[in-house]
Amino acid sequence: MGLGDKLSNSAEEFKGKTKEAAGEASGNEQLEAEGRNDQLKAKAKDAVEDVKDKAAEAFNKVTGKD
Template sequence: MALGDKISNAAEGLAGKAEEAAGKAKGDEGLEAEGRGDQTSAQAKKVGEDVKDVFR
């Protein structure tokens, strides 16, 4: 996995956590769900890149 991809995925995960926390604080379930979705997306990308690394 390229370093840029790792940084990008980590940033997306952190942004998702912040978005989820903001949604909880505001009582905005949509924002909270969007944050959880961003975190899940970042984790899925990380897993995909890890699988690629195994076969390199």
């Protein structure tokens, strides 16, 4: 996973936390839900990138391309 991807996902997760907190503070349930959704999307992207990284590591180990 590239540094840019990590930063982008972290920014998206932070944005989601901020939206969720703003929604909670203002009683805006839609904004709160959007914030939770943004966080879930960022975590899902991280999980996909982790799988890609593990697959690449395994491939490189098998082919001797460390």
